[in-house]
Amino acid sequence: MDMLIFELERNTGKPLYEQLYLGIKNAIISKRIEVGTKLPSKRKLAEFLNISQTTIEIAYAQLLAEGYITSKPRVGFFVETIDDLPYVEKELNPEQVKPILKQTYRIDFNPGMIDLDGFPFSTWRKYAKILFDEQYKELLLTGYPQGEIELRTEISKYLFQSRGVITSPEQIVIGSGTEQLLPMIIRLFEQSNGYAIENPGYKTVNRILKQNGQTVYPITVDDEGIRVCDLEQTKASVVYVTPSHQFPTGAVLSATRRSQLLNWAAQDSDRYIIEDDYDSEFRYLGKPISSLQGLDKNEKVIYMSTFTKSLMPSLRVAYFVLPKSLLSKYNKTFTYYSSTVPRFDQHILAKFMKDGHFAKHLNRMRKIYKKKHDHMTEILETYYPMVSISGEHTGMNILISFPHSLSEAELKQIAAEKGIGVYPISDYMIGPVESTEPKFLLGFGGLCLSEIEPAIHELMQTWGISRANP
Missing domain, CATH: 3.40.640.10 (Type I PLP-dependent aspartate aminotransferase-like (Major domain))
Structure with a gap:
């Protein structure tokens, strides 16, 4: 019975049968219990460990299903011959792998966003x-x-x-x-x-x-x-x-x-x-x-x-x-x-x-997005000639460009620090393209109509860009 002296923790979330199953399994893998050894009967082991026979039965059943032991009718359970398996002790405090979290912003000009309220x-x-x-x-x-x-x-x-x-x-x-x-x-x-x-x-x-x-x-x-x-x-x-x-x-x-x-x-x-x-x-x-x-x-x-x-x-x-x-x-x-x-x-x-309904939905959303598009265009035009716009009249984003002493990456970082998500055209470059000034995509699909004007002004202020006619 010495070979099956396991420390079972009763005040833990792990069931006793699972603790016993893992204890016997690891002992077999590490060869602390030799092949052919007969395991104690369920009644004797239950008495020895002061646990129910049902607990022993479940643990033995799992070992039997996985091929670590074999059963001989009216005789008992015996340790089975198994191929050597790689066995690595788990760290007590393994390093947690942090999930990749999607970046969120207080103001997000993501060109892939849609109007959620319009669905x-x-x-x-x-x-x-x-x-x-x-x-x-x-x-x-x-x-x-x-x-x-x-x-x-x-x-x-x-x-x-x-x-x-x-x-x-x-x-x-x-x-x-x-x-x-x-x-x-x-x-x-x-x-x-x-x-x-x-x-x-x-x-x-x-x-x-x-x-x-x-x-x-x-x-x-x-x-x-x-x-x-x-x-x-x-x-x-x-x-x-x-x-x-x-x-x-x-x-x-x-x-x-x-x-x-x-x-x-x-x-x-x-x-x-x-x-x-x-x-x-x-x-x-x-x-x-x-x-x-x-x-x-x-x-x-x-x-x-x-x-x-x-x-x-x-x-x-x-x-x-x-x-x-x-x-x-x-x-x-x-x-x-x-x-x-x-x-x-x-x-x-x-x-x-x-x-x-699809045609009706498209017509409705086209009107909603047109209002947002026109409003964003109107606000951006107040920054002309400092800010130029292109790519308008279609889709759910507008492309802006402007002269600046900082790079697109630096401007993107400055905006992110203020909780504003912007998307430089360099993020979409497949190969080198000549560009004389920073260019950014400003999506309006996910913004409420009332949010567009203050969002544009805050972004421009963050970048130090002034309106032509404040």
Whole structure:
């Protein structure tokens, strides 16, 4: 019985059976109890340790399940032969790994924020309540790999009416964001000569491409969008662009550049364009910009978009539209694929769109964001000519630039110390770009209308920038 003298702590949160199980297990691993040794009966060990037989039974059962002991009917329990296992004593006070916390600010000009008060909770809740019912129990099973046909049908209708995208539900693939969909597209072009991306642009896209072993060519963006003449000097066979509202500069790809880009793709059978229709729903001046996909006559454009800005980032519903010429390859490549978006969420969104609520929501949010956009523009104009603005009239952020003796990094730090979150354009640089003065993105989506003016004034005061006409 000496071999099973364990110190059981009765005034602790750890159950006695677990303490006993760990004690015997560690003794077997460290060979303090030899292989083949018979363990005491449950009754004897219970009496010796002054604990219940049930406690002994649970501990023995766990050891038996994990293969540390074996049971012989009417004979007892014996220590089993096990392979040598690495055994490391745990530190009594192991160093705690601190979780990565999201930076929070008192005033946040984050361009990715949306207006939380504008979400149609009651309508969304109504559809959720309808669908979470026994009559829709089939939604508990795995659905169609490309996404629910009901949602793909509604997306197809919406894209044609609002963006001039010509597609059928069969060409649409639904997934849970760019991070999940872009690697799928990469698989379709395994023999590509590399990807050209906008600079500045989405750093996430750059990371995804490089993590998938792709060569990346950063292409400079100017007032007319991506410089196609620079693209033509690379070996890239696929280009990733945001033509309707370039992020983060806000530039709109000019008609000339659109033609040049489509002609570039048409010159080689291996060339394709990935069109990310960023922020296209929110344009405040003039008619909506037509999509590249709608202008494409050679099936060279893969159209991508999400419901991140139009509804909510946490919904995690995104999609791409494949040219018909790529459907066969897609189907062969992704025969194993299952949609990563829950079926219930897809059907809620489909019903929300089918009954016209999505269009109503967009119209309402467009008015809300236009008021915020116009108000921010109006306040920033009081700092002209010290502060210049660009990228306005579309999206949920404005780009400002101004001469200053401090760098973007220093200005960002000064603002952060005052509890103000700002986002320099250098955060979005993929490669070196000449810049003569600091540039920052100021998002207004997450700010209340009444917060915008005092927030702008406080930021400018923090940076030592005065209004032209105080």
